[in-house]
Amino acid sequence: MGHQWEQRDEATVGASVEEVWEAIATGPGIDSWFMGHSEVEPGPDGAVRTSMGSFTMDSTITGWEPLHRFAHRGADGPDGRFIAYEYLIEGRDQGSTVLRIVASGFLPGDDWETEFEAMSLGGAMYFATLVAYLNHFAGLSGQPINVSGPPVTDWPTAWAELHHALGLSASPRVGDPARATVPGLPAVEGVVDFVNPQAIGIRTPDALYRFIRGYFGSIVLGHHIFKPHNTDTDTAQAWRTWLNGLPA
Structure with a gap:
């Protein structure tokens, strides 16, 4: 069976457009709020690699519009499993920025509900961590x-x-x-x-x-x-x- 899913989040943060882009589209920026260790090969034909212990997730960049849009998608598994992220950035007055994230993917199998619950709860935490980073530590490398x-x-x-x-x-x-x-x-x-x-x-x-x-x-x-x-x-x-x- 399986389940096609999508999760949307949005927040206004007290960081500049440049600081938000640095946080989502560079290795040191992602390391400051996400799990594991990430490397970003920039550009429209680039890639994102995130290592978590013995597991490594490779993604292909599918959207590269500096200071506006960044998107990447992991390879499809044999069972159709994949995960993709899209980040949209919009500057506002007084140096604040609106950040929108769309996470989507496919979970195979009949027991996808448990994995989806864990993924949703974990995704909420990491979005909140990104927002906390941008509001309190923007521009610093963690x-x-x-x-x-x-x-x-x-x-x-x-x-x-x-x-x-x-x-x-x-x-x-x-x-x-x-x-x-x-x-x-x-x-x-x-x-x-x-x-x-x-x-x-x-x-x-x-x-x-x-x-x-x-x-x-x-x-x-x-x-x-x-x-x-x-x-x-x-x-x-x-x-x-x-x-x-x-x-x-």
């Missing part, structure tokens, strides 16, 4: 850290323990203060700036932290920090140890 915890056997318990470790209630809301102590790293002190059933985001004065229910059944941390700090290896290992210490 160094990405991506770490997975151990396999989760009981998600309600795992989320409750994560919320507790972040100094939050069992039902956190946007605006709630958050605090975490990660041995070897500075204390994390910020506010919840995103929450849904499968993700939570924390924003601090110098970083964005995203915790999401990973596709392979573990809590995944996406961490983007906007000031000099420890090496990737040191930071990733500290967070991995912290996640491994949460009851799963």
Whole structure:
């Protein structure tokens, strides 16, 4: 069977058209808010490559109008699976910008509903992360850290323990203060700036932290920090140890 899907998002951000283009159409820009590590070969015949551990997603650029439109689409799988993104940029007065994103694709099989739910909830988080980046850190390059915890056997318990470790209630809301102590790293002190059933985001004065229910059944941390700090290896290992210490 399968399902053809489309998801639309729109926001007005306090960043210039140039800053928005840098965030969506360059490797360092995408690294500052999205998962994994991305490289962009610019131009109408270019490509986008995003690496997430052992998995790499290659996309062909299908729309290249600098400062106005950027689009790319992954190759079709043998079962028809694909995913595509289109970004539309429109400048407004006083330096603000309207950003519209259309994500679309095809999910094969009769059990597409579960994957679509996870993709939709994850997509909402990453759009919110892009908006947070443009509103608070536009023009800065964020160094990405991506770490997975151990396999989760009981998600309600795992989320409750994560919320507790972040100094939050069992039902956190946007605006709630958050605090975490990660041995070897500075204390994390910020506010919840995103929450849904499968993700939570924390924003601090110098970083964005995203915790999401990973596709392979573990809590995944996406961490983007906007000031000099420890090496990737040191930071990733500290967070991995912290996640491994949460009851799963």
